[in-house]
Structures are given as C-alpha cells and as structure tokens.
Amino acid sequence: MTTLTYATRDSATMLGRNLKHMRRYPSLTLMLIGQPVLLLLLFVYVFGGTMGAGLPGGDGRADYLDYISPAIVIMTVASVALSTAIYIAKDATEGIIDRFRTMPIAKASVLTGHVLAALVQTAFALVAVVAIALLLGYRPGAGVAGWLGAVGVLLLLGIALTWFCLALGLAAGSVETASNTPMFLVLLPFLSSGFVPTDSMPAGLAWIAEHQPFTPIIDTLRACLEGTSPGADAWWAIGWCVLITIASYAWARRLFTKVRAG
C-alpha cells in the first residue's frame, strides 16, 4: 500500500475509535445538542415576543424565530467542536497519544480522525436542531442553491472550529481546562448579528460585533437559508474559516509533537 492509502486507513481507524467514544458517552452528545435547543426555546418563548417586535419590520415571536435560527444552528456547530477539545485532552493526558506517536502510523491520522468524527456528530446535531426549529414553525425560504450554500458554510465552519478546538484541547494540559477554554466560542455568537441587529448595540460594541468572524458567517447562513444572496459576507465568511483552519491546523500539529502524558 502507498503512504496515502495508509494515511487514509489510519484516519478511518481513528474515526471508528472516536465514533465509538461518542456512542459510549451519550450524555456529552445530548448536552451538546440540548444546549442550543434550550437556548432556542428560551429565546423564542421567553424573549421572542418582545425581541421580535423590536426587529426592523418585525412583528413578534415568529419573526424572531426566523431571525435567530441561523445563529442557533451556528452555535450547534460550535458546541460540537467544543467536545473535540475535551476528547483530545483526554487522549493527551491518558497517554494514548504518546503510544500512537511511538507507532509507525500516519502522523496526522490521530487529529484527522477527531475532525472527521466531529463532522459526523455535527451533522447529526444539526439535523436534530433544524428539525426542532422547523417544528417550532421556522420556515426557511431557501431553494436547492440556498441549502447547498448553507451546508457549505456549516462544513467550512465545522472544520475551522474543530481544528481550533483540537489546538485548544492540546494546549490545555488537562481535561478540566479543555472543557473551559473553548467556552467563549459558544458565547461569541451573542456578540454578533445572531440575536439582535448590530446597529441596535452601543457604538463600540457594534464595531466589535460587526468585525468578529461570527457576524459574516451568521449573515451568510441567514441569507442562504432565506434564499437571498449573501454578497460580500460570503467572502468574509469563507476567508475567516480558511484562516482559522490554517492557523489552527499548524498550531495543533505543533502541539501534537509536544504532548506529554501526566
């Protein structure tokens, strides 16, 4: 077999291992899906009536559901990525990464196995969360192109955030730290166009919200799901995702060679 087939086979082996972990640790998976669903229910039913009325041209709860559903979907992606930090930190502290590193296996397979598993889990989580949003009355106007665009954005974001969380998990040094440091990823969408339009915020905060990566990503997803053109936001979204992926990949690879069990 060639190097590439070995690399593929080793990554597939690692994917299988990580999927087994997810099946055996269902409480974590349930929490990852439960968290965005709970936020959706809270925002739609508790705050939604008032918030929806405050949207430009908004009329109430149903409009607010339409407005925040893309943000909730994005939070779901972030939430699953977060679990990757916990899984990789567990691998690192338990010494199994040391073992893998003394074996003649494709170097990147341990990390790519985690990324692939996270993407599979993200797909399941997204189906669940979108299904609940649809049940609550969310009605995206997207056609085939819009849905394809939405899947594309979510895939890019999933890859970017998973690599980022792998690096954070490897940098953490303990499972406890690894479960805390990426938390800001779930909070950051609140400081974006996800829950309220940025122009309703004070000037300084609005500037931050408009320039942080989640805003163009959420706006792009929202446009795709509404079936409109995202325009320049799409390029910003792609740019941020690619940048985060490349930087995190390099960082994670570097940290991986310095792992020490203990």
Next chain:
Amino acid sequence: MNTHIAAIEVAGIAKAYGDNAVLRGIDLTVPVGTVYALLGPNGAGKTTMVRILSTLTDADAGEARVAGFDVRRESEGVRRSIGVTGQFSAIDELLTGRENLRLMADLAHLLRAEAAARATELLERFGLTDAADRRAATYSGGMKRRLDLAMTLVSRPRLIVLDEPTAGLDPRSRRDLWQIVRELLADGVTIFLTTQYLEEADQLAHTVGLLDGGRLVAEGTPAELKAQAGGETLDDVFLALTGHAATPEIDDELEEIR
C-alpha cells in the same frame, strides 16, 4: 532487526529542560536478546531516556541508535521496530480490552482475520479473556497494566521499551509481569526497562545501569555490581555508589536509624 548489531546503542546523550540538566551524557549498549534495566530514583532521568529512545523527545546532544536506526533522522524505522509501554497505562478506557487490541491491530495494518486471532490470543495469554468485552475503565490497576503491555505486543516488536512497568502494582501483579518479561526474553525479544525497584532489576536484567542525577554511575550484571560495592543486595550497591538510597522511603528509614 539485524542480529549482529546491538539493539540499542547510546553515546553521549544529553538533555536539559531549561536550566535543569536531566541527562548529562549517557553511554550504553544493549545486545540483542538481553534485558537492560535502567535503575534509579524518581527524577534521575529514566523517563527522559525512554522518551528519547522511543522518538518522543529529541536529545540536545549525542547519538542514539535503536534497532540500527538513528532515533532522530530515522524515527520511522525506530517506530517500526519497537513497542513502547509508557509510565501511564496508555489504554483507551472507553473501549473494551478486545477493542483496544483490535485498534492496535488495525493500526499495525493486520488483516481482519489475523487481527481478531491476535487479539484473542493476547487476551488469553494475559489472563484477560473473561474481561475481554468489558470496558477497560472497569479494569483493576494490574489488568490495565497487562492490557497496556498486550497492546504493545500486537505488532510483534522485537525490541520492547518499558517505563516503570510495575510501578504501583501489588506484589502478585508484579510477579505476573516479570513472568511475561521472561517469556518475551525466551522468544528472543530484547527488553529495555526502567525501574525504581532494585529487586526487579536483580530478578530480570542481564545488565543494570545505575542512573543518578542524569549520569550513569555504574553499570554491570547484578552480580558484578554487588561485588564492586561489596554489598549483599543492589540496595547496598546503590547506597555505596551514590551516597543515598534508591528510593526516598529507604532514605527516610536510614534517617530514622541514624
């Protein structure tokens, strides 16, 4: 592995972490088919030596060849030749014992039928058959250690590196592990192990290296070392050559006697 070359050849290996010199120039040779025990107290540099030999850490200076391969320039060759069991049980606790072994077999690119047979064989050999389909998290310390070693053996390495293989084990589990090491040796496998237990080195090793403060202060067969220091046990040897006992607990006891 070539039989006419040494399994491990180390010359002038040094390693420091910041200002802390952990290894200060180590030279040692391990002939094929023998057991070498690196004996020393906590902090002597044993684990650092293991990490350098198993390609996990680069040395600052010196040369090390494992199975004929340079650990730095030919690390893939080293990895293909060795099996390593580290100080911490490197098992996947969410998987069963059998699944852990299958994982190793898959990563060693064994065929499916061969992988299944190898897992079953090793489970039996290590007394884990009854626990094979239970999650490793439920295993006792001794069982985890045995599974850990079994995982190392899946790919049939001819050179095995064990970092404190019996640390924290009860006497019975310790003797079981010694028996396994002797069986491997009978199969012609070369073994490099570290230990803080003098009895362990005495029981298993052809050659014992006394590591203290990052230096190899003495080396020889257990009998040679005892003769050299004029002591009955390796404990006496360690005290004679280093001025302190091998384990802190013994140091404390000596303190009380004085």
